[in-house]
Amino acid sequence: MxxxxxxxxxxxxxxxxxxxxxxxxxxxxxxxxxxxxxxxxxxxxxxxxxxxxxxxxxxxxxxxxxxxxxxxxxxxxxxxxxxxxxxxxxxxxxxxxxxxxxxxxxxxxxxxxxxxxxxxxxxxxxxxxxxxxxxxxxxxxxxxxxxxxxxxxxxxxxxxxxxxxxxxxxxxxxxxxxxxxxxxxxxxxxxxxxxxxxxxxxxxxxxxxxxPNEKLIFFKLIADKYTEGTYSLQLPKKELAAVKTIFSNRKIEVNKNDPTKLTIKVKISGIVQQYTGGMITPKIKSEMEKAFEKEIINESKQLIEQFKETDIDPLGIQDLLESRIRGFGKKEWKEIYPKLSVEIKPEVMITETGVID
Structure with a gap:
């Protein structure tokens, strides 16, 4: 021993x-x-x-x-x-x-x-x-x-x-x-x-x-898991609302038959932190959700066009296509990237509108 x-x-x-x-x-x-x-x-x-x-x-x-x-x-x-x-x-x-x-x-x-x-x-x-x-x-x-x-x-x-x-x-x-x-x-x-x-x-x-700082929320929504952040919205009647996201998730769907088409789905849950109007009715709540979804679509598409113009891929889309489509490589990516069409499908759900309710 x-x-x-x-x-x-x-x-x-x-x-x-x-x-x-x-x-x-x-x-x-x-x-x-x-x-x-x-x-x-x-x-x-x-x-x-x-x-x-x-x-x-x-x-x-x-x-x-x-x-x-x-x-x-x-x-x-x-x-x-x-x-x-x-x-x-x-x-x-x-x-x-x-x-x-x-x-x-x-x-x-x-x-x-x-x-x-x-x-x-x-x-x-x-x-x-x-x-x-x-x-x-x-x-x-x-x-x-x-x-x-x-x-x-x-x-x-x-x-x-x-x-x-x-x-x-x-x-x-x-x-x-x-x-x-x-x-x-x-x-x-x-x-x-x-x-x-x-x-x-x-x-x-x-x-x-x-x-820039004010666009980072949209990049993070389509590139990364998101936790918290606040974004100011302008509603149809010019009221302002500050919506704080408390959870988000994004999923990228690939069209294997046509790799030039891509869909990014974003789900967001948020709460209203500030509103310049009166009581938040279900109609106003719906307007907030739609206004936020519209901003996400417009801003995200602008970012993707910026990436295409500078020939960069910070979202890692090439890696995703290579992993999902058999035989897809660098040559195919160079051919399809300038023609890439990305559809943004956001789904915003405001779960709380404040104690005023």
Missing amino acids: KRKMIVLFIPLLLLTGCLEKEILDDVNIITVAGYDMEGSDQIKGTVVIPVYKKDAPVESEIIEDTTSLEVSKDILTHLQRKSSDPLVLGKMSVAIYSEEIAKKGLTTLVDTLQRDASVGSRVYLTVGRESANSIMKAKFGNRGAAAYIANLIRHNIENRDMPKTNLHIFIYDLYAKDSDPYLPILKKGESDTVVLDGLALFKGDKMVSEI
Whole structure:
């Protein structure tokens, strides 16, 4: 029995000896990384490092450095030269790429993250309307840049209009060849804070278009599972109603006999949060539902036309057709996409109209 126990414990001792130990006090933990163009042939890297002091709020240290585009993968090596302790990426939660870099292509910089085993797949990748450096120097209060930006994106994915996205999803869409990725856009708002400013759309690894904030609800309805969000409607008699969606689901139906025809069915349950008229009668409730359905049809079709004009497929329709139609491939997709006709069939149900009833 003793021999068996010795045999069991020896591998454990060997395994623990192979682990690389990092003591928190001996390393600088990067929580946010940013990338900007400097001129035409250089890239500027910026990182945020939390500084912990006893009985004091967490402060942030910012380290920045510039290197040539050819060695942009080694930007961390250049930043190491300015850090008092080794820089590590294990706790990074946000990466910000300036709009200029996003339009040139993100493959090289994102590849650096996905090949680092210490970087989690749930890191939020974002595009900066201004330079990443200036966004990282905004005011974030006691929470710091990483927590503030990560919570901002997470909240808008779970409870508002932002579709789900992170490093894992971006990499999957980037290399899938039958869908195109998208990323949230950040910008500086009032009082030097940071806010969301729409969704960047990519063709491969290059940003080619975008969706503004007010249109995101329609993209999320046809692209993703939706939870909460509020949309303002104008009714036939010019009354205004704010409808909050509490649940939605979408289903895409393929016509196997004619792949140029597609149907997207969207079901929505919502409640009325605000209404500028009087009592909400069953007739008015029906008008609200029809008005919302009309908006979904018009706005969704406009988005799909935008995708066709820029030859991108953020909805992953090509992947869907390839999985449903035997022999359908890239060649067939290129032929039918310009002619693709998408019918939007929304079904809106308002379940509550407020205590005024």
